[in-house]
Amino acid sequence: MPRSVREQLILDVAGRVFARAGYHAGSMEEIAALADVSKPMLYAYFGSKEGLYVAYIDRTGRQLLERLVGAADPSQPPRLRLRRRIEEFLAFVDEHQDGWKVLFREMAASGPLVREVAALRTRIVEAVGDMLHSLLSGAHADAIAHAIVGAGESLANWWLEHPEVSRSDLADWYDGMVQATVWAAIRRGS
Amino acid sequence: MPRSVREQLILDVAGRVFARAGYHAGSMEEIAALADVSKPMLYAYFGSKEGLYVAYIDRTGRQLLERLVGAADPSQPPRLRLRRRIEEFLAFVDEHQDGWKVLFREMAASGPLVREVAALRTRIVEAVGDMLHSLLSGAHADAIAHAIVGAGESLANWWLEHPEVSRSDLADWYDGMVQATVWAAIRRGS
């Protein structure tokens, strides 16, 4: 089996393990066993446990960002663009539940990855809230953007435990919240 | 030194350690050393590492809840009651930074405490969003309440790194967001 294929396979397994047990409690032994490789392979491919974790966070973050950014169609009015982003975000959560759990947990944690994950979150916050900076003061815009992202994360986690709710309902609710928040902030800020 | 006093002291130290290093990386050795107790004492008082952690989460969650619930003055109109809760929440975050970090990290994680922490979060969500249930459908109200709490958490974390922002500004912004969100949800839900 060629290296690149196996790498992806290992990352999938690692995601499963890290999603269930977290970084510390997930062991290389278990990942190796589930991926049906020997531990030395893990180290040959990813260098260390942290390396493997970073690689996973990296892949997942990249995927999420690509969706968010790719969803922007400049010919659409802001409202619709935002709506599309929300839908893409929810689709990502739905389709990569492990990835979302790991990513989200790491966003809340403060480990050796803070830097990189913080950067990712910043980019997400920017991707979601770029239009705010032209309308609100710096700190206010920042705060609102973070609040919106945090609301989305929380909503996503709630949804993982309420899969009976349809994605479009959720998108409606989240969209309505975001739009109202932005409007209210602008009105107050002006 | 009476036991109950020493227990509180140990919990304080444990909070400091867990906030910095997380559950796994924080060691009983370090907690014992910082609290100036022997390790067997820790076990005599809390039974196990998990016991100590649970005790800390428990105390912290109880404190937060008391503030949120105690802030409610039934003679006030809903808007103001919500506003008071937001202020209490922010005050808690400000005054118990360790506690907030541990609590928040654990809320994002899915470790051995899921049950209890989930219950705590639920109660917070309820405390924040109780008025929604009379106005919106069950799932919608739930989702919005979770979104509001998530936004608050995210805002609180952002604030920890932007202490130059005043608490009242933050409360204004959060309040504005929540009010707009609730109104919009009601309008749409009706």
Place this chain on the structure above:
Amino acid sequence: MPRSVREQLILDVAGRVFARAGYHAGSMEEIAALADVSKPMLYAYFGSKEGLYVAYIDRTGRQLLERLVGAADPSQPPRLRLRRRIEEFLAFVDEHQDGWKVLFREMAASGPLVREVAALRTRIVEAVGDMLHSLLSGAHADAIAHAIVGAGESLANWWLEHPEVSRSDLADWYDGMVQATVWAAIRRGS
């Protein structure tokens, strides 16, 4: 068993193991087993494998130096003082065979201990050759002192495999060599 006693016991065992297998090939597992302690004790007492090794080298080097230095009776003429040192050196090799093997091997090696062991060797060279510096040029005196020490080391190792030779014969031979060497060097140097 009190800690200090057990420490010495562990050091004895470690010396046996390191003398037989060398630093790398001697395992903490084996030392723990032979000393009848658990591995964590080794780490609690000495911090790391290197720490244990250093502790052993340290103790052994100190013992050797004490003998060499303690043997000097200032009221005696140089010839006899040197002779006494030679006897003390050989007595040490005879009584601490493990220690000598480890020390000598490490003196030849270039591991993480170079600094300390080099310092020890320097002190031995000085202890043996201090009288030379008043009689020969700096480099010449240094070189001769190193040669004398090297000859003694080599002689000592040869002796370990020829225990039938008496200590006093060996001392005679070594002494004769050293005296002749010093005289010849002085004659040439003057």
Place this chain on the structure above:
Amino acid sequence: MPRSVREQLILDVAGRVFARAGYHAGSMEEIAALADVSKPMLYAYFGSKEGLYVAYIDRTGRQLLERLVGAADPSQPPRLRLRRRIEEFLAFVDEHQDGWKVLFREMAASGPLVREVAALRTRIVEAVGDMLHSLLSGAHADAIAHAIVGAGESLANWWLEHPEVSRSDLADWYDGMVQATVWAAIRRGS
């Protein structure tokens, strides 16, 4: 590239690695990388790590011995023959620093090669000290020869760290020491 050439190239690299890191800490991986060969080649050529090490020691020991033995011109008086050998020895150390380090370290150690290295050392001792056996008792001659060789080794190592000393000065000093030693031993032994 023909096998025999590549073998020599690999041995050179192995010497560099073993000289720097020692037998245990030097890895086949590193040797393969530096020699620009794959690891299986190493095994095809030398069978095992120990095989490679032995081959290197072997080649180096052979080179040293050839120089020592080849330097003997029977038509010369003993004094000059010895002097020539000393010069050849120092030239070897100077020109094969890696080789000398590995050889010397291994002579001090007692690893899996004891037999072979001991044999080599014996031959060197004999080459250097053959003339002693006709003049001294067996054990005495042996001991003195070992002492002389040990002095030379120690001197050589000292020289590696004092390259500013000229080779001829060193040869003078060593020569003077050896001649005096031998004379003194003969006088005493007779």
Place this chain on the structure above:
DNA sequence: GATGAATGAGTTTTCATTCAT
């Protein structure tokens, strides 16, 4: 002949946890 891919076996190290005093 040559190698990319793979691993079994072993290493040091850490930590929650418990006796004996």
Place this chain on the structure above:
DNA sequence: TATGAATGAAAACTCATTCAT
């Protein structure tokens, strides 16, 4: 009650060594 001393169990990581191609 309180602790110094001790450990079982498991973790990350490394390396000499070998197939399949």
